[in-house]
Amino acid sequence: xxxxxxxxxxxxxxxxxxxxxxxxxxxxxxxxxxxxxxxxxxxxxxxxxxxxxxxxxxxxxxxxxxxxxxxxxxxxxxxxxxxxxxxxxx
Numbered sequence: 001x002x003x004x005x006x007x008x009x010x011x012x013x014x015x016x017x018x019x020x021x022x023x024x025x026x027x028x029x030x031x032x033x034x035x036x037x038x039x040x041x042x043x044x045x046x047x048x049x050x051x052x053x054x055x056x057x058x059x060x061x062x063x064x065x066x067x068x069x070x071x072x073x074x075x076x077x078x079x080x081x082x083x084x085x086x087x088x089x090x
Contacts, residue, residue, distance in 0.1 A: 001063055003030060003047075004037040009064050010077045012049060012056065027051050047078070057082040 001009075007019035007028070022028050023037040029048040030039055041047075041060055049056040058078040069077075 001041055002037065003028065003035050003039045003041050005067060006041045006060070006063075006077070007047075007049075009067060009069055009074050010058075011071065011074045012047070012058070012078070022049070022051065046081075051086075053086050053088050055082070055084045055086065056080065 004016050004019040004023055007013045007022070008016045013019045013022060019028075020037040023035055023039075026034050027050055028035045029050070030041065031045050032048075035047075041063065043060050043063060045060045047056075047058050047060065049058075058080045060077065061079050062077050064073065064077060
């Protein structure tokens with residue numbers, strides 16, 4: 001499964017277009033390397049989202065059987081290692 005699809009299905013980002021944009025801007029890393037939106041995700045890989053408003057490290061524990069999964073199943077696809085909200089005040 002592509003990383004941009006996975007980020008949406010796992011509920012880490014709200015839409016596939018937002019996921020693609022985050023990849024294009026260099027906010028997404030897969031196993032320590034910048035991830036293009038088309039990069040494939042596998043179980044056991046580490047995803048880092050380094051966004052202006054949030055920092056998150058997660059491990060992929062499962063891949064969905066289909067692109068449409070429930071919210072509960074989506075959240076079970078990852079194991080969050082680190083999650084920090086950032087102050088967005090100017």
